Each structure stands twice: as C-alpha cells, then as structure tokens.
Amino acid sequence: MTAAPAILDRQIASATRALLDCHLPAGEWCFELEADATIPAEYVFLRHYLGEPVDAGLEQKIAVYLRRTQSPDHQGWPLFQDGGFDMSASVKVYFALKMIGDSTDAPHMARAREAIRSHGGAGRANIFTKVMLALCGFIPWRAVPVMPVEIMLFPKWFPFHLDKISYWSRTVIVPMLVLMALRPRARNPKNVRIDELFLEPPETLGPAPKAPQQNAVLFWSFRVFDTMLRASEPMFSKLSRPRAMEAAVAWVVERLNGEDGLGGIYPAMANSVMMFDALGYAEDHPHRAIARRAIERLLVVGPHEAYCQPCVSPIWDTALAAHALMETGDGEALERVAKSLRWLETKQVLDVKGDWVSRRPDVRPGGWAFQYANPHYPDADDTAVVVAAMDRARGVDARIDHRPAIARAREWILGIQSKNGAWGAFDADNEYHYLNSIPFADHGALLDSPTEDVTARCVSMLAQLGETAKNSAAVAAAVGYLKRTQLADGSWYGRWGMNYVYGTWSVLCALNAAGIDRNAPEMRKAAAWLISIQNADGGWGEDGMSYKLDYRGHEPAPSTASQTAWALLGLMATGDVKEPAVARGIQYLQQGQGGDGFWEEARYTATGFPRVFYLRYHGYRKYFPLWAMARYRNLTARNDRTVKFGM
Numbered sequence: 001m002t003a004a005p006a007i008l009d010r011q012i013a014s015a016t017r018a019l020l021d022c023h024l025p026a027g028e029w030c031f032e033l034e035a036d037a038t039i040p041a042e043y044v045f046l047r048h049y050l051g052e053p054v055d056a057g058l059e060q061k062i063a064v065y066l067r068r069t070q071s072p073d074h075q076g077w078p079l080f081q082d083g084g085f086d087m088s089a090s091v092k093v094y095f096a097l098k099m100i101g102d103s104t105d106a107p108h109m110a111r112a113r114e115a116i117r118s119h120g121g122a123g124r125a126n127i128f129t130k131v132m133l134a135l136c137g138f139i140p141w142r143a144v145p146v147m148p149v150e151i152m153l154f155p156k157w158f159p160f161h162l163d164k165i166s167y168w169s170r171t172v173i174v175p176m177l178v179l180m181a182l183r184p185r186a187r188n189p190k191n192v193r194i195d196e197l198f199l200e201p202p203e204t205l206g207p208a209p210k211a212p213q214q215n216a217v218l219f220w221s222f223r224v225f226d227t228m229l230r231a232s233e234p235m236f237s238k239l240s241r242p243r244a245m246e247a248a249v250a251w252v253v254e255r256l257n258g259e260d261g262l263g264g265i266y267p268a269m270a271n272s273v274m275m276f277d278a279l280g281y282a283e284d285h286p287h288r289a290i291a292r293r294a295i296e297r298l299l300v301v302g303p304h305e306a307y308c309q310p311c312v313s314p315i316w317d318t319a320l321a322a323h324a325l326m327e328t329g330d331g332e333a334l335e336r337v338a339k340s341l342r343w344l345e346t347k348q349v350l351d352v353k354g355d356w357v358s359r360r361p362d363v364r365p366g367g368w369a370f371q372y373a374n375p376h377y378p379d380a381d382d383t384a385v386v387v388a389a390m391d392r393a394r395g396v397d398a399r400i401d402h403r404p405a406i407a408r409a410r411e412w413i414l415g416i417q418s419k420n421g422a423w424g425a426f427d428a429d430n431e432y433h434y435l436n437s438i439p440f441a442d443h444g445a446l447l448d449s450p451t452e453d454v455t456a457r458c459v460s461m462l463a464q465l466g467e468t469a470k471n472s473a474a475v476a477a478a479v480g481y482l483k484r485t486q487l488a489d490g491s492w493y494g495r496w497g498m499n500y501v502y503g504t505w506s507v508l509c510a511l512n513a514a515g516i517d518r519n520a521p522e523m524r525k526a527a528a529w530l531i532s533i534q535n536a537d538g539g540w541g542e543d544g545m546s547y548k549l550d551y552r553g554h555e556p557a558p559s560t561a562s563q564t565a566w567a568l569l570g571l572m573a574t575g576d577v578k579e580p581a582v583a584r585g586i587q588y589l590q591q592g593q594g595g596d597g598f599w600e601e602a603r604y605t606a607t608g609f610p611r612v613f614y615l616r617y618h619g620y621r622k623y624f625p626l627w628a629m630a631r632y633r634n635l636t637a638r639n640d641r642t643v644k645f646g647m
Contacts, residue, residue, distance in 0.1 A: 008586075008633055011593055015626040016328050018597030019321060022622065023336050027343030029321040030314035031619030032300055034307065035608065036079045037069045038089045039266055041096035043295070043308040045132060046270050048099045050277060051187030058299075059100045061306035066093050067108055068305070075111035076119070080544045080604035080614040085115060088129040091122045091197060099192045113196060121199035127208060127442050128267075131176065135274075136186045138193065143205040145439035146229040149177040150240050152247035156358075163358040164435060166448035167377045167426040170355065171255065171263030175275035178248050181241065184278040211442040213549055213611075218437035226439050249279065253287060255376050261294030264371035265311045269295050310608065310615070315368050317619045318344060319385040323647055324627035326392055327634065334393075338400050341393055344368070344386050345405050349378045356416055359428045363415030366408035380416060380423045381454050381496065383409050384461035388647050391464055410465060413458055414474055421477030422450030423458045425496070445609035451495035452485050453503050456510035460647050463513035470515065479514055482507050483522055489553060490525035498605045498614070499546040500554065501563050504530060505570035509647055512573040527574040530567050531581045535559045538588035540567040543603065547610035561599035562617075564588055565624035569631065577635045586632050589625045598622050 022029055040062050047054075071078050076090035094112050102109055116122060122133070123143075133139045152174070154161050162170050195202055207226075210219045236244075252272055255262055261269035269291060276288035283289065298309045318340050325333035349365050354376035357363070367378030368386050387409045390402040416428045424430050430448040435441060459478045469476040486492055486507075487500075494503030504526050511523060534540060539559025546555060568585045576582060592599050601621035604614045 005633070005637075008590070008629065011590055012328055012626065012630050012633060013330070014597040015593065015622075015629070016325065016330050016333055016597075019325065019622055019626060020333060020336055022321075023340070027318075027339045028314045029317045029340070029619065029623075030312060031317050031617065031622065033309050033311060033313045034300075034616040034618065035310040035613060036086075036089055037066050037077045037093045037307075038079075038613075039310050040065060040307040041089075041092040042132075042266070042270060043299075044096035044099055045092070045186075046273065046295070048188055048190070048192070049135065049186040049274060051189050058301065058306055061301060061304065062308075063097060063100045063102065065305040065307045066097055069093075070108055070112065074115055075108075076115040077112075079612070081602050081616070083544055083604075083614075085119055087116065087119055087122070088125045090116050090119075091125045091129055091194070092132070094197065095192070095194050098194065099188075099190060104196065116197050117199060122194065122197035123200060123202070123205050127440055130205075130208070131180070133202070135179065135184065136188060136193075138195070139202045139205045141180075141183060142230070143207065144180070145207070145226050146233060147173070147177055147180055147440055148229060148233060148236055149181040149244040149248055150236055151177060152244045152251065153240060160435065160438070163355070164430070164432045165446050166430060167355055168263065168265060168268070168448075169446050171265065171268035171377075172271060174248050174251050175262070175268070175271035178245060178275045179271065179278055181245065182278045184274075208439065208442060211444060213444045214437040214442070215434075218434055219439065222438045249275070256287060256291060257294075257373060257375070259290055259294050259297060260371055260373040261291065261297075263377060264369065264374040266295065266298055266308060267310075269298075310613075312371050313617065313619070314372055315344065315347060315370055315382045315386065317617075317623075319382065319389050320627075321619070321623045322389040323385070323392070324623040324630070326389070326396055327627050327630035329630075329634075334396060337389075337393055338397065341390055341400065341402060344390070345402055347372070348405055348409065349375045350408065352376060354378060356427050360415050364408070364411060366410075366412035368409070377426055378412075379425045380413060381425055381457050383413060384454075384457040385647065387413075388461045388464050391461075406465070410462070413461065417458070417474055417478070418450045420450060421474075421479075421481040422452075422455040423478070424448045424450045425454050443609065443612045445612050450481070452482060452492045453494050453496055453506040455481055456492075456503075456506035457647075459510040460506075460513045463510070463515070464647075468515045475514055479511065479516070482510065486522055486526070490527075490529035491554070492526070494607070495610070496607055497566070498544060498563070498607055499542055499610075501530070501533075501540055501542050501566050501570075502605075505566035505573075508570040508573040518575040523574045527571055527576050527579075529554075530570055531576075531579065534567070534581050534584065538584035539564040539592075540585070541603070542605075544607070544611075544614050547607070549611075558603065559588060560601050560603050560605055560621075561589060561592055562601060562605045562620035562624045565628035568628040572628075572631055572635060577632065582632065586629060589629055593625070599625050 074085040076085040077093045079086050130144050134141050262272045272291045281288040322337045322340050325337050352375035367383040369378045387406050393400040418429045427448050435446050436444050462475050467475045469479045491500040492503035492507040533554045540563045541557040541559040543557040571582050599621040604616040606615040608615050
C-alpha cells in the first residue's frame with residue numbers, strides 16, 4: 001500500500017521545491033551529464049598530446065575520479081556502473097593515470113595492468129583507441145584501417161559518403177581524417193609509454209580482426225579494399241590531397257559552433273583542436289582558441305574530484321523538467337515553466353539548414369538541438385519533447401502561446417520522417433547498414449537509423465497536436481512501424497535510454513496519445529511484460545548488458561528511480577493505475593526519496609551507443625520520479641482511466 005495522500009502531497013512538494021531550486025537564471029535547467037572514465041582520460045591525453053602546461057591540481061582531481069571508478073571486481077574500467085571489463089576504457093585510463101604521475105607499481109595500476117593483459121592486452125583495443133596509440137607512436141599506422149582524407153571528395157553515389165553516416169560520426173571523423181593524413185606525433189613531454197600493456201611488441205601490431213557484430217563477407221570485402229587503399233595512398237598527395245585537406249578544414253570551420261564546440265560533443269571537439277594543431281595553427285588563432293575553450297566548458301570540477309562531460313544537455317533537461325513540473329500543478333512551478341519555455345523558444349533553429357538537408361533539401365529548419373547551441377544538428381527527440389511541453393503549457397495557462405514555434409517544429413518533424421514511417425534522431429533514412437562492417441567501424445555505431453523511442457516521441461507530439469492514426473498518414477505510418485517492432489515478449493527496444501523499459505514506456509505513451517485502445521493486444525502484452533519484470537523491492541531496473549548481441553530476454557538489475565518512473569508512466573498510459581504493481585512502484589519511489597527532495601542514482605540509465613558508450617544523466621533522478629508520482633496522484637484523485645497523454 002502507498003502512503004496516505006497527504007504524505008504523497010508533501011513528497012511531491014519537496015521534489016518540486018528541490019527542482020525549482022535548480023532553475024538557472026536565464027530560464028533553463030542543465031544538470032551534469034556523465035559518461036564513463038574514457039572522456040576524462042581522453043581530456044588528460046589531449047593536454048599531454050598538445051604539451052600544455054600541467055595543471056597539477058586539476059589532474060589530481062581527475063585522477064581521484066579515475067581511481068574511484070576502477071572496478072573492484074575485474075580491476076579494469078567499465079562503460080557503466082557495475083559493468084564488465086572494457087579494454088579501450090581500461091587502456092585509456094591506465095595511460096591517463098600514468099601521464100598524471102601514478103606509479104606503475106601502485107596497487108591499483110598493477111591490478112589494472114594485469115586485468116588488461118589477462119583480457120588479451122592493449123592490442124585488442126578498439127580503432128579509436130588505436131588511433132590515439134598511433135598518434136603517440138606506440139603502434140604502427142598499419143594497425144589502423146585506412147581512412148583517406150579524400151573521403152571529403154567522394155561523390156554522393158559512392159558507397160561511403162559523409163551523408164551516409166550519422167552526425168556524430170561525421171563530426172568525429174572529418175578532423176580525424178586530417179590527423180590520419182598528416183600523422184603528427186603527440187608531444188607527450190613526459191615520454192610516457194604503455195608497452196607493458198601489450199602481449200606482443202606494440203610495433204608489430206597488425207590490422208584488427210572482425211568485430212562480433214560485423215558481417216564476415218562484408219568485412220573481408222572491405223578489408224581487401226582497405227589493402228588496396230593502403231597501397232595507393234602515397235599517390236594521393238600528388239593528386240588530390242591538398243584539395244581534400246582544404247575541404248575537410250572548411251567543413252570543420254563551417255560547423256565550429258563557437259564555444260559550444262564542433263557537434264557539441266567532446267570527441268569531435270578534441271579532434272578539431274588536434275587538427276588545427278597539426279596544421280600549424282597557433283594557440284591564439286581564433287579557430288583553434290575557440291575550439292580549445294569549448295572543451296574547458298565541459299569540465300565539472302568539485303572540491304575533490306573532476307571529470308569531463310561528453311556534452312551538455314540543457315534543452316533535454318529543460319523540456320523534461322517542464323513536463324514534470326506541469327504535472328504537479330504547483331503555481332510557482334507553472335510560472336517557472338513559462339519562463340523556461342520562453343528560453344527554449346529562443347533556441348529553436350530557424351535559419352540554418354543543417355546536415356539533415358542532404359536528404360530533405362526542401363524542408364525548412366525548425367527543430368531544437370540537445371545542447372545550448374548546435375544549429376547544424378537539431379534532433380527529432382528534443383524537438384518533440386519541447387513542442388509537447390509548449391502545447392501542454394497552453395492547456396494549463398492560455399496566456400502561454402508558442403503556436404508559431406510549434407507550427408514550424410511540426411513542419412520540420414514531418415519533413416524528416418523516414419520512408420518506413422519512423423524517425424531517427426538527426427537524419428532521415430540513415431540506414432546504410434553495410435557501413436557498420438567496414439574495418440574502421442568496429443564500434444558498430446556509424447549510423448543514425450530510425451528507432452522506436454524517437455518515433456514514439458514524435459508520435460506523442462503529433463497526437464498531442466491533434467493528429468491520430470485515423471486522420472494523419474504520417475502518424476498512421478509511424479504507429480504501423482511501432483506495432484511491427486514490438487518484440488515477442490511485449491517490449492520495445494530503447495536506443496537512447498536503458499533499454500527495453502525505456503523503449504516500452506516511450507511507445508506505450510505514444511500509442512495511448514494516438515488513440516490506440518488500451519485493451520489492444522499491443523498494450524496489454526506490453527503492460528504484462530512491465531509487471532512481470534518488476535523487482536521484489538517494487539522498483540524496476542535494467543543495465544547496459546541488455547544491449548548484448550545474444551540478448552534473450554530481460555535480465556534482472558537493481559532498481560533505479562528513473563527506470564521505475566518510466567515503468568510507472570508506461571503502466572499508467574495503459575490505464576493500469578490501479579494495478580498493484582503501480583502502487584508498489586510508487587511506494588518504492590516514496591521510500592527512496594532523500595531529505596533533499598531527490599533520489600540517489602549511481603547507476604547509468606541512458607545510452608550513447610549500445611555496447612560502446614553509456615550515459616548517466618544527473619537530472620533523471622530529479623525530474624522523472626517527480627513526474628511519475630505527480631501523475632499517479634492526479635489519476636487516482638480523478639479516478640480516471642481514460643486520460644490521453646503522450647509523455
């Protein structure tokens with residue numbers, strides 16, 4: 001049984017007050033966004049690569065963070081809390097700690113070294129790590145697949161073209177092409193080496209083997225092409241290299257994005273700085289200087305620890321916090337939401353035709369990006385959540401009117417719908433799956449294919465604006481996609497949140513908003529699945545292992561506040577607010593709320609790239625539980641199972 005309504009009211013008020021206290025003066029919410037230890041390790045590498053003066057205080061704080069995140073079980077570094085050993089993360093962190101000054105004889109370094117060697121040694125790191133090792137001169141460039149900068153000149157019909165890969169791949173790869181062409185050497189002023197991490201002499205390392213997810217026929221076909229490219233590469237310098245280099249630099253400069261950085265993501269920013277350095281740009285050159293400043297803005301420096309964020313998330317945090325606060329009905333909260341929506345409207349991209357235009361040249365811009373600024377790369381997910389918040393706010397207060405912004409965003413969302421009825425995050429029809437089998441793509445994250453969760457968010461938005469499967473061809477096609485992608489157990493895959501709990505919540509809310517009968521087989525089967533995987537403590541949990549290639553069904557994981565909130569919101573979307581599992585879930589949230597009004601959540605519940613890169617949104621534990629508790633209160637108070645809501 002849940003606590004009395006008065007107690008629930010007090011807890012909702014406490015969480016509301018705490019969230020309001022995080023509101024920034026300009027109108028946004030922006031919480032920390034934490035990846036694994038790889039990003040802070042790469043930050044240390046960048047400083048030593050450039051030979052920058054050592055900031056001993058900062059490096060020691062980063063070292064504290066890196067040591068703390070070492071796994072007590074396998075002694076390497078995982079990609080998420082309590083995750084398994086990851087070779088590339090472990091190699092990078094070991095290297096960073098050694099650059100900072102940790103002795104190789106220190107117990108934590110000895111344990112890490114043994115873990116790395118016992119898993120096959122640093123020679124088994126991924127391609128991006130091998131590029132770093134090649135830049136240091138530790139391994140030969142033959143261990144890295146050929147990626148000629150002439151890619152910049154390939155025609156659109158060519159099997160590999162920048163337009164055929166995802167936004168994050170483009171922004172990371174283009175400056176890297178210049179680095180791979182020039183092959184500069186890291187300054188590495190302390191001359192730190194990590195030969196001890198290899199089982200073989202590092203200079204003998206050859207091409208990487210096929211990754212598990214890669215198609216064997218395609219991989220070996222591309223490997224032959226890679227061999228041919230390697231043999232012919234010396235001719236490029238005389239024929240096309242100067243023009244290709246110029247094209248790459250121009251591409252980066254056009255998207256440099258001021259102090260918000262290339263693509264708004266750390267790996268692209270770091271590569272742009274190293275590219276300018278390799279080309280001889282002085283430290284005070286405007287392009288190099290602003291690219292370098294962008295990276296410093298990602299640092300989170302505390303009294304004892306420091307780390308580097310992969311990016312920042314103000315649009316996402318602000319829109320989701322607005323939804324949670326509107327659910328509470330609190331008067332001050334609604335005033336703050338109105339301010340946040342005015343701030344959001346200023347961030348709408350209206351005058352830049354970004355990279356998405358390659359497939360939709362006639363569509364006008366109108367979306368929102370994830371970061372403070374990233375005009376070339378708005379995304380459907382953020383846009384849908386922002387529009388839904390703006391429309392919802394007008395229903396709460398008729399004085400709030402963002403109809404022009406909503407109309408423009410709706411036009412853009414409809415314009416970038418993929419042919420199969422679904423939406424990807426940043427591009428339409430980005431489904432060149434064969435490219436994930438090129439030797440360079442051992443990470444398997446080269447594309448931005450349509451996904452269930454992003455599609456669900458777009459359906460929710462459109463349905464909230466009055467479009468349903470009955471009156472809108474776009475919504476009908478999207479709902480058809482969602483029905484086709486439901487798994488046999490009743491769940492849906494979650495690309496950007498961890499994982500099937502996230503995907504199932506997203507789709508159930510979308511189907512509810514689109515008018516699908518709550519007694520429809522899709523809805524009942526999904527609700528039954530959510531109930532079946534509830535933990536004994538009343539919460540829900542799922543970790544990054546659910547993305548493994550041989551996944552065969554839900555694997556229990558410790559409960560988290562955000563995943564519990566998603567499951568509850570999903571069950572309430574199916575009309576199951578009186579289901580005992582919902583009461584137990586609410587009780588779990590009530591018991592887990594801290595004295596500060598928030599919930600503790602050390603586990604990672606979001607995804608950058610499945611099996612490669614995971615995220616811990618520090619805001620998720622602040623607004624999702626509040627949202628679920630407030631909705632539960634509202635629905636039980638009204639005793640209404642027919643309410644249609646998409647988010």
